[in-house]
Structure formats: C-alpha cells, structure tokens
Amino acid sequence: MNIPGYELVETLGTGGFGTVYRARQLSVRREVALKIDSRPLTSERDRRRFMREVTAAGRLSGHPHVVAVYDAGVLADGRPYMVLELCPGGSLNDRLQDRGPFQPAEVRDIGVNIADALAAAHAAGVLHRDVKPANILVDQYGNPGLADFGLASMPTPGMESSATREALTPAYAPPEAFRMDEPGPAGDVYSLAASLFALLSGRPPHFPPDRQLSIAALMAAQQRPVPDLPGVPTALTDVLRRAMAFDRNARIPTAEALRDALAAADLQSQTPLRTVLAPPPELGGHTTEPVSDPAPSGAQARGLSQGLVLGAAALVGAGILGAGALIAFAPDSGSGTGSNPNNPGATGNGTGGGTTPGKGTGSGTGTGTGNANTAAADKKLYGVETVTANCPAALVPGARARCTRTAECWSGGVWVNGWILSMSRVDCKEPHGRQVFAIALMPSDGETGDRDLLGRNPTVRKVCSRNVLLRSFQGRAAKYRSWKWDVAIIPPSQSQFERGDRVYRCVGEVPYNQKLVGGVFRPR
Template identity: 55%
Template sequence: MEIAFPVPGYTMLSVLGSGGFSTVYRALQESIGREVAVKIDHRILLDEADRARFRAEVRAAGQVSGHPNVIDIHDAGITVDGRAYLVMELCPAGSLADYLRQHGPLPPDRVLDIGVAIADALAAAHRYGVVHRDVKPANVLYDRYGHPELADFGLAARYDPTTESMSTLEVLTPAYAAPEMFWSRRPTPAVDVYGLSATLYALLSGRPPRWPLAEANPTDAEIAALHSAPIPGIEGVPDAVITVLRAGMAREPEKRLPTAGALRDALRAARDTVGNSTDRISDPGAPGADHDLADQPTARLPRLRPIVRGES
C-alpha cells in the first residue's frame, strides 16, 4: 500500500538526503508543476509554544530568503503528526561538501567569490536578527544557474525549547562550530563569522581547520585543545587570504572580525589581490569555472560572479 506524502499538495519524487534530525525530499509541487526540495524534521513539536517558535523562526528565515545568495523558501508548515517542514528551492547541482568529496579543494579566486557572496547573505540575515548557527560546506548549495546559496535557515537553527533561543550541541557540526557554541553561550552573529571562515578554509585545504576529520566526535577537553591550536597556512594560498580567515576564526568572539559585513569586505579586498595574480589556478570543473552550463553535466558549474548587495 502506497503511503501518502505527509505534506499536502506535493508528490514525493525521491529522497535527496537523510540525517539524524531531518529528511530532504525531491518533490513535485502539484499546483504549478514545479520541482522543489521538501525538508521534514524527524522531531515532534510537542506543544503550541514550540509551534509558535517554529513559525516565528520561519517568518524570519522567509525575510532572509529574499537575498540572492540564500535559498528561497516557498512554504512551511507542520504535518498532521506534528513535524515541522520547509518547502524550498531545489538546487540540483548539490553542495560544496559534495564537490569537496568528489574533486578536492577549490582555487583561491573561486573560494573568495563564494565567501563574498555568502558573507553578504549572512550580513543581511543578521540585520533581521537571524543567526544561522550551522554554516558549513554542506549548507552552501548551487542553484541551476550557478549561484552559491546558503541553505538551512530555520530548521537547522532549531531552538532548544528549555532555553528559548539557546542553541543545543546536538545540532552543531563540531568542525565548523565556533568555540562559544560549546560554552553554553547564547549564539550571536560572531558564530556565523567563524562558521563561514572555517568553511572557506576547508574549501581551500580540503579539510576543516584544526580538525582531524570533519566526522570526528571529540571530547570536551579535545575540543578546547583544538580551538586553542594555531591555524596553519595552506600551500598555494596567499598569506592575505589566510590572514582574513584567521581573523574570522579567533577563539574569543570579541577578537574576531566584528561582523559578517566586515568579513565580506576583507574577503573582497583579498579577492582583488588574488585576482591580480598571474599564477591563478584554473579548474574547469570547479564551482564558478568558465563554461556553458548547457553543455556540462549538473556537477559542473558555470563562472557567474556572485550577486551581492553593494557591488556592481
């Protein structure tokens, strides 16, 4: 017997991915014949207070989704059995985590393009009072036109009902999480500055900074030691780029670059330096490389400059 898809008005086409807290489906929006991604949380919203918090976070995430480098949220709701769901833009080209697994590190100019775009998206989110809290390569997707877009506003930043907006350790990705996320502090925009800086470092080096493995599950003592370790340079990456990323990953939040906008501007300045270099690495299969999307498989992405506010 076929089981009906739990979100009315959508037909499930396939499972895109599943983790400990949610499953993402490729689905058909029946009313207009559009393919979308539907993310359904595995956890149950137990009472009306939980549901109200979810709706408030979704409304904030919906405001942010108007930015050109943030995944569009088309709809949201709660299933009959009490699970939260989001209906989002489908990004068939996959994530930067997928690219890293398949191809390894990206060249500096591509990474800086991505960083400028996503930092601008975070700056817009912070203006709305929204902190992402889980910036990592798996949450940067490419749309069908080759634009990098930040995903997982909303369900990825699920609240802990016992502490209002305090984040819980269970939703963190330790390799990309700021140190204060392990200190039971209320998350601030500084955690996103750290997360994006760690993400860009991983795109350049092939692995997250300070971390032996992205999948590692260290103890509290090991986490403290890792966050105190120096951040090494990366062969072939200009010192100016590493300096910016180190400033974005300072252990103490108050010693980091102060805002996502400041990180964006510093990355833009570093990008200009790299752009003037005569020994830039060229990878025709890398996200942002020059070629025609129509002539390439989905995994190969065109060179389209990131669309960011304040830049012509």
C-alpha cells in the same frame, strides 16, 4: 503520503532528522524540494524550533544567496514540512568530498556571497548558528545559497536564544559555543571562516590528521594559530585567521566586514594547491568523546553524471547529507544554462579552428592581417562579431583583443577547480550583473582553460584590467564608472578547450544589489 498541492516525484535524501523529496508544486508547475521532518511537534519547544526555522528562512528568502522557502505546514501526524527551492548542484560538502579542495579564487567568491547573506540575516535580527559546507547549496544557476536555519535564533529581550551543545556541529562551531555563551554575529563569522578554510584545505581547521576528535582536544586546538595553507595566498589566509580569532572581541566583528575583507584580498600570488588532504564527512551534532570521523568511502570516485542525479540530496542540511558533484548542467547544451560562453546559441561546436599563434588577428589595434581580414574570418576566430573601433582592449599590444559588436550579458556560473562547467547568457534588456567588456585570443604562453592560471598571465591581466574596464564605458553608460566593479574572466569550458577553443572574455561584475539594464560597454 498526500500533501495537497504537491506531487512527490522521488526521494532525494534520508537522514536521522527527516527526508527530502523532489516534488512538483502543482499550482505553478515547478519542481521543489519538500523536506519532511521525522520528529513530530509534540512539545512547545518543538513548535518553537519549527516556527523559528520557517520564520528565519522566510525573512531572508529574497536574498540571492539564501535558499528560498516557498511554503510550510504540518501533516496530520504532527510532522512538519517545508517547501524549499530545489538546488540541483548539491552542497559544497558534497563537492568537497567528490572533487577535493577548491581553488582560492572560488573560495573567496563563495565567502563574499555567503557573508553578504549573513550580513542580511544579522540586519534582520537572525543568527544562523550552523554555517558549514553542508548548509551551503548550489542552485540551478551555479550560485551558492545558505540553507537550513533549523538552529537559527532571533534574539530579543527575555527570549531563550542559546543552543545546547548537542545541536552544534563541533568542527565549525565557534569557541564561545562550547562555553555556552550567548550567541552573536561573531559566531557566524567564525563558522563561515572555518567553512572556507575547509574548502581550501580539505578538512575543518584544528582538525587532527588522524580524524579522531574529542571536544576537549578541539577546544584546546582552537587557541592555537590557524596554519598557513600550501598554495593559498597569504592575504586570504590572513582574513580567515582574523575571522577565527579565539577571542571573539579580537575577531572580524561582522559578516559585512568579513565580506569586504574577502573581496579586498589580493589573490595575485595564487598558485594551485600542492597537496590534497582527504576531506572528512560532516561531523554530526553530538559531544560523545571521541568523535570519530571516518575517511570518505567510494563517494570520491563518483562521476559527474552520477553527481547530477544525487546532488540535490543535501537540501536538508544538518542530519540529512546528500552526495554529488557540483554540476548541474552539461557545459555545451547550446543555450540558457550550460550554453557555450564562447559561441552563444551554438550546439557545443566551440569557436572553430584557426586559433594557433600567428594565425589570428594582428597586434596593436587588431585590424587583422593574413587570413583574418574579413568579418567572417574574425567571427570564426572569436565565435562572435567583433570590432576594434572605440575598443580600449584592442589597444593592448600583442593581446589580439577586441570588443564584441553588441553587448554580451551573463549570469550564474558553475566552476570546478578553475574550469567552467556552465554559464548562462541572458538578454541584456533584463536586469543582470555581468557584462563583457573585452574578448581576446589566449597568448601563446598562457593557453589554459583554468581561469585562475589564465588570470595570472601578464597579457591577460592587461586586457582584463580595471583600467580597460573603466575606459570601455560608452555614452551615457559612463555614469556607471562610480559603481563598485569587479573584473572576472570567462575562459572556454574544458571540452571546448580540448577542441581548440582559445577565446576568453573579460567581464565587469557589479554587486548583487546593483543591476544593469542594457549595454554599458557596447550598444544593445
């Protein structure tokens, strides 16, 4: 097969609707995903479907949480193809099958990002209409992105916009879709909420435990209340419940409103899931009764290294499902993506020893006592040069918290069940969205690399607080106080934690449409 300008490298996935290849775009020497549809464009309806997908995805390719479309065309035999951003992290459905349910904080963050992508799509006049975990992919930086606009519509007066039931994914379709009602933004809101519910519980909402589903039974089940989930904060469940209201007039009305509701959800009462439900594969787009959803096969036992090879197979979305864990890079590779966040530039040796309670720096202002009274000793403890002067975090009693001497800026991140797999350190002179405002040693009663558990420790909450963040701006950077800031925690990776690394960072985050340049908490 010859497609001018592209060199096929390997097959990533094959399904009923086509094949996805890893390819090399020769003009710019980058790897891409090349999706070739198995259905030739033999009718006007087929041509409209293809142009609808290309146009819809193309309108939104600039959004950080939409998988970018680089090129499109038609082969000599009539089969269309699209050239997409390569997403080595695979799909969220892959991750769900391989690793089980996600942690609530991770689901909340995914929901905020994808809801923002849907809000941008709706503002551009595009409805996705097939939001589901298989159509949310993870790029090389660990960011989730919405993919597969094959069912997208751009409603305009006189334009056909309703989808047939054969094209739906029943488990995530809104109730009105089965009534063949005119689609609208509220349908995408429902589908995203149903997807987030599935990430939390292991299976779609209203899905019977025996995994046997009929469309009539599903439509009846959609009228029942969405149940609580063990270990999931009620605030998060309540948002999803309102977003999945059977009556779309009672539903959270817009993707923008869903994004804001998720961002505001209080997760402080969060506890780990106590039960793990076997996640089913994606339901296919058909209405045969019953719809059988067999239990997952040996895919759940695949290791992370195998997931790295197979993860990108999900790039085609509906109809072509890949397999692989949500992992793109080794966590201790030294620099760039997968670098050690607690020892930038190192080769994965962690931050050294000496982090057991009683051997760190002193409490109060953190001026240091015992063996940690020199800059070299402090750097050994924290992995970087730290200071206490003009550092609000250092005033938290007993926290052993400090500030980095120079600004630290970060991007991306891949997490599995609260543990970091990779994180990218970026040059603060380049636009970025995350910056460290405090660095500290874990308290003796909160030593864990799970960021969700770590974030519930009272001492850590005092250090990584909005109050400390707002007091940490320096000089002219105080103008950023009025921005909408979120606080996040970067713990060591699992391998670093096992080697004795007990350093965590408090990070200020800004929305994707706002970017920082230069240090705002420390000089750079």
